[in-house]
Amino acid sequence: MVLRSSFRSIMKFLLCVCIAFACSVATAFQPSSSFSPRLGETAPDPHVAIQAADSQPAGTTTRPEFFQAVAVGSVAAVGLLPRVASARGFATLEQAYERYSPRIRAGGEFYRKDLKVLVAKNDWAGIQNALQEPPKRRKEDLTKADAGVAARARQAGEFSDARVLVAADLYAAAFSDNSISAKTKRMKEAVEKMRNVVAKMQSIARQGLGQESQGGIFGIGAKKVPEAELAKQIRELYVEGGNSWNEFVFAANENMPLQFDRLEYVK
CATH class of the missing domain: 1.20.120 (Four Helix Bundle (Hemerythrin (Met), subunit A))
Incomplete structure (x- = not known):
């Protein structure tokens, strides 16, 4: 019974990781929203925006940012697992x-x-x-x-x-x-x-x-x-x-x- 329950728990964990991975990928490649300044905020420098557009296409993410997002999603999935009810582990x-x-x-x-x-x-x-x-x-x-x-x-x-x-x-x-x-x-x-x-x-x-x-x-x-x-x-x-x-x-x-x-x- 313990082995069967452990197998179900492992499958749940893998499912959580897959879901978190998919969410992270979708978030990483989602185009960024346009900046809408509020009262008291300063609009971004247009020259800086042009320089960023020259370095990479708008609405994309870099490779390091992508892997960072995936790592964060995986850690979040691990956090979904039930914690052990003992200080001994x-x-x-x-x-x-x-x-x-x-x-x-x-x-x-x-x-x-x-x-x-x-x-x-x-x-x-x-x-x-x-x-x-x-x-x-x-x-x-x-x-x-x-x-x-x-x-x-x-x-x-x-x-x-x-x-x-x-x-x-x-x-x-x-x-x-x-x-x-x-x-x-x-x-x-x-x-x-x-x-x-x-x-x-x-x-x-x-x-x-x-x-x-x-x-x-x-x-x-x-x-x-x-x-x-x-x-x-x-x-x-x-x-x-x-x-x-x-x-x-x-x-x-x-x-x-x-x-x-x-x-x-x-x-």
């Missing part, structure tokens, strides 16, 4: 987009489809698996070539912090340079909201599975929350998380160059 933004946007897109699609179904069914085990973090590194992982990173990553839930939200955080950082930009702050704030929602969803899923209780001291006197109440809470959290996701997407898509496909909202 196009290359850094492109790398971050290609690296993290697939995980972000997959996470958003899972949230609005699969996770929505799990929440509607009160599938506590399914919700827990969808949000679970990968296991911590074990001693035996050190003997593997990649220290067990790939194996642990496969165990991360489809909307876990490690799989989706970390990628969203890193993508947000690509819009800042020496100082944190307002765009990065907005994106990271939305990610932090989603992170809190995920943590609460994990807690509700554990309660639904009987792995966690509310209240009491050191587990004494804790009460089990009714299923209906857990269902109500998880649905409210789903809506809250969806709104936070849309805030992230809105901030990410704002002022993005045309060659990048926009992230999708949760509806």
